[in-house]
Amino acid sequence: MSLTTGDKVVLIGTGAVGSSYAYALVNQGICNELVLVDLDTEKSEGEVMDLNHGLVYAHSPIKITSGTYAECKDAAIVVICAGAAQKPGETRLDLVSKNLNIFRNIIKSVMDSGFNGIFLVATNPVDILAYATWKFSGLPKERVIGSGTILDTARFRYLLSEEYDVAPTSVHAYIIGEHGDSELAVWSTANISGKLIAPNLTDARKEEIFVQVRDAAYQIIESKGATYYGIAMGLARITKAILQNEEVVLPVGSLLEGEYGHNDVYIGIPTVIHRAGRKDLVELLLNEDEQEKFANSVKVLKDIQASFWT
Numbered sequence: 684m685s686l687t688t689g690d691k692v693v694l695i696g697t698g699a700v701g702s703s704y705a706y707a708l709v710n711q712g713i714c715n716e717l718v719l720v721d722l723d724t725e726k727s728e729g730e731v732m733d734l735n736h737g738l739v740y741a742h743s744p745i746k747i748t749s750g751t752y753a754e755c756k757d758a759a760i761v762v763i764c765a766g767a768a769q770k771p772g773e774t775r776l777d778l779v780s781k782n783l784n785i786f787r788n789i790i791k792s793v794m795d796s797g798f799n800g801i802f803l804v805a806t807n808p809v810d811i812l813a814y815a816t817w818k819f820s821g822l823p824k825e826r827v828i829g830s831g832t833i834l835d836t837a838r839f840r841y842l843l844s845e846e847y848d849v850a851p852t853s854v855h856a857y858i859i860g861e862h863g864d865s866e867l868a869v870w871s872t873a874n875i876s877g878k879l880i881a882p883n884l885t886d887a888r889k890e891e892i893f894v895q896v897r898d899a900a901y902q903i904i905e906s907k908g909a910t911y912y913g914i915a916m917g918l919a920r921i922t923k924a925i926l927q928n929e930e931v932v933l934p935v936g937s938l939l940e941g942e943y944g945h946n947d948v949y950i951g952i953p954t955v956i957h958r959a960g961r962k963d964l965v966e967l968l969l970n971e972d973e974q975e976k977f978a979n980s981v982k983v984l985k986d987i988q989a990s991f992w993t
């Protein structure tokens with residue numbers, strides 16, 4: 684069966700992240716049909732009403748409805764933002780059992796609809812849940828994408844843009860690895876217009892910037908209860924890259940099969956995104972320290988996987 688070709692998006696989970704993503708899609712005119720699904724149907728229906736009331740001022744026409752899993756049948760992309768979120772003091776990995784159970788049911792319901800498109804997963808712990816989506820759905824790896832380190836990389840580029848007074852889009856730098864505490868900054872290739880950043884910063888300053896990136900979620904959750912605008916913009920960016928067949932490189936969650944010397948794990952790495960989902964992985968040349976940190980991040984994720992998949 685060939686890939687569904689329209690640009691219908693079904694969003695599962697219309698909480699803080701899901702509703703912000705829907706709002707970003709409408710404002711940027713990324714798709715022309717959006718269906719909202721949530722266990723709490725009253726909430727998704729309310730979100731649909733609210734979004735529709737802004738349509739007269741939207742970027743371009745879009746049909747927004749609430750629906751059931753049957754709507755996934757002809758969807759190009761199913762985006763999953765459903766499940767539990769971190770409470771203050773919790774790590775992303777604390778959510779694993781709860782959200783794996785939720786995902787078992789969600790993926791089955793989506794696949795039972797006859798879905799033949801691309802999954803984009805945001806629910807945490809996102810790397811484990813992207814892997815679970817790939818396993819539960821039976822879809823090829825190209826059609827299951829996690830949000831990976833799209834948000835962490837955006838945070839990193841923003842902080843470096845502040846450091847150097849240039850636009851974040853002119854900073855070329857990646858956070859890779861787990862979307863979580865074991866992630867790493869690839870300082871060895873981070874640059875502005877080809878000029879390497881690392882030689883101009885002390886180790887102490889680099890560590891300060893990295894810690895700000897790594898711990899941003901904890902800080903935001905402590906101050907306002909949840910993070911959602913940043914990831915919503917990141918998810919909208921990935922959605923646009925897929926629907927517009929951009930072949931752009933984005934740091935998303937992709938399955939490793941020998942790349943970087945590891946396999947059988949979803950993790951945040953630069954990936955070429957096109958209309959069929961993931962195209963190629965871009966293998967960064969990591970230095971020894973980065974390779975060790977990346978290997979540790981893989982191990983953190985694999986140890987968790989091992990307790991759920993033999």
Ligand SMILES: NC(=O)C1=CN([C@@H]2O[C@H](COP(=O)(O)OP(=O)(O)OC[C@H]3O[C@@H](n4cnc5c(N)ncnc54)[C@H](O)[C@@H]3O)[C@@H](O)[C@H]2O)C=CC1
Pocket residue numbers: 695696697698699700701720721722723726764765766767768769778785788789804805806807808809830831834862909910911914
């Ligand atoms: N990947 C990333 O970079 C980020 C991921 N997240 C994650 O996104 C997820 C959602 O976060 P929030 O929107 O803040 O949470 P939320 O609690 O505001 O929303 C979750 C929604 O999921 C729905 N839901 C729960 N079980 C469901 C099921 N079985 N079927 C359908 N809907 C169901 C709930 O009714 C609720 O509307 C969390 O796991 C959070 O950690 C949050 C920020 C960044």
Ligand SMILES: CC(=O)C(=O)O
Pocket residue numbers: 769775807834899900910
């Ligand atoms: C909550 C989360 O995963 C983040 O903001 O990075």
